[in-house]
Amino acid sequence: MDKSQNGLPFSDNASLEDKEGNDNSVTVAVRVRPFGQRELADKAVRRVVSMCGNETTVTSDNGTIHRFAYDFSFWSFDSENGDFAGQELVYNRLAQPLLSRAFEGYNTCLFAYGQTGSGKSYSIMGQGNEKVGIIPRFCKDLFFSAQQARDIKQVKISVEISFVEIYNEKIHDLLGSSKEKSGKKPTLKVREHPELGPYVEGLTTFVVNSFEDVEGWITLGNKSRATAATGMNDKSSRSHSVFTIVLAQTKTEMWEGHDHSITSKINLVDLAGSERQSQAMTISGERLREGANINKSLLTLGIVISLLSEQSAQNGRKKITCIPYRDSNLTWLLKESLGGNSKTTMIATISPANSHIEETLSTLRYPFCVNCIDKL
Numbered sequence: 001m002d003k004s005q006n007g008l009p010f011s012d013n014a015s016l017e018d019k020e021g022n023d024n025s026v027t028v029a030v031r032v033r034p035f036g037q038r039e040l041a042d043k044a045v046r047r048v049v050s051m052c053g054n055e056t057t058v059t060s061d062n063g064t065i066h067r068f069a070y071d072f073s074f075w076s077f078d079s080e081n082g083d084f085a086g087q088e089l090v091y092n093r094l095a096q097p098l099l100s101r102a103f104e105g106y107n108t109c110l111f112a113y114g115q116t117g118s119g120k121s122y123s124i125m126g127q128g129n130e131k132v133g134i135i136p137r138f139c140k141d142l143f144f145s146a147q148q149a150r151d152i153k154q155v156k157i158s159v160e161i162s163f164v165e166i167y168n169e170k171i172h173d174l175l176g177s178s179k180e181k182s183g184k185k186p187t188l189k190v191r192e193h194p195e196l197g198p199y200v201e202g203l204t205t206f207v208v209n210s211f212e213d214v215e216g217w218i219t220l221g222n223k224s225r226a227t228a229a230t231g232m233n234d235k236s237s238r239s240h241s242v243f244t245i246v247l248a249q250t251k252t253e254m255w256e257g258h259d260h261s262i263t264s265k266i267n268l269v270d271l272a273g274s275e276r277q278s279q280a281m282t283i284s285g286e287r288l289r290e291g292a293n294i295n296k297s298l299l300t301l302g303i304v305i306s307l308l309s310e311q312s313a314q315n316g317r318k319k320i321t322c323i324p325y326r327d328s329n330l331t332w333l334l335k336e337s338l339g340g341n342s343k344t345t346m347i348a349t350i351s352p353a354n355s356h357i358e359e360t361l362s363t364l365r366y367p368f369c370v371n372c373i374d375k376l
């Protein structure tokens, strides 16, 4: 029997609310995409992934069965299947609850994690008008809910966005227009405010008043994202992108005569490909450095999330004091949205094909998972 990741029993798995009504701070979902063009061109292609309920099963060539139980399993392999999970369903299950949490004042983070070409960008951003992903849907719903809150609860609402990429541990503003003499975008630094926590110094932020406003910025940000070709996916993203929404709600209590404000931060993150350097054919020195930095951020993120999950599983009885947020720029920047008063959701994207089984298994074993089982 393959060892369970942390020994927690299967039945401990729960969605946002557990049996006692406590909030789980981390929700984990797996999504399997259809075969891609390259996989279909391979005569020996075989589907090794299946799903049942919230369980994902991967069958190795030698017949070993690996079972993983998470909060959700999304079957996006074939639309003919009755359990097919399209973009809307994935959004409704994973991101919509975060929107409600944000309006309640929680900070939230949603990450897409997986190897290059497994469907992270497809899930987070989508493709064209037909296959709209999580970020545009979230923004559309956000403005709808904001209007309702203004009309019904007389709440003043402001929405501010920013969009950065972290490439090689360097932070670049995807919406800012400033350039260095060399024509390159300047590298920004994370600083820590004693009360407000970490922030990116010099980052451009925009107040947005409608979905149409935000749509323009998303398009611009996507165009700016640094991409580099790898052996596995020509448009492979070698950077993490973090789309941040700051939602500020202010209500004036007439009888008290003063304003109550709550501010929540929502981070929607498309992580860089998680594949190993050898498989991604990362050959030159520059690429090797990239790989090391990508893995450093992903490794730190895994450690941080797993420590926070451990803390949350103990209902706060065990306080872990040394969570290594500052070990990578990604986790440092997201510190306030990962720990404390926050909700985190991970979508692990995987290929269905036998040719990617090792990466699929490593994605499913990523240490974000405190509630998983991998057994014969």
Ligand SMILES: Nc1ncnc2c1ncn2[C@@H]1O[C@H](COP(=O)(O)OP(=O)(O)OP(=O)(O)O)[C@@H](O)[C@H]1O
Binding pocket: 032, 033, 034, 036, 076, 114, 115, 116, 117, 118, 119, 120, 121, 122, 123, 127, 233, 235, 236, 237, 271, 272, 273, 349
């Ligand atoms: N659920 C899905 N349904 C249909 N097609 C999908 C799905 N997920 C991914 N694809 C297709 O697979 C290809 C790779 O997906 P995508 O670009 O999202 O991968 P990625 O994980 O973001 O890769 P990278 O790390 O290189 O950015 C795209 O052509 C996309 O259309």
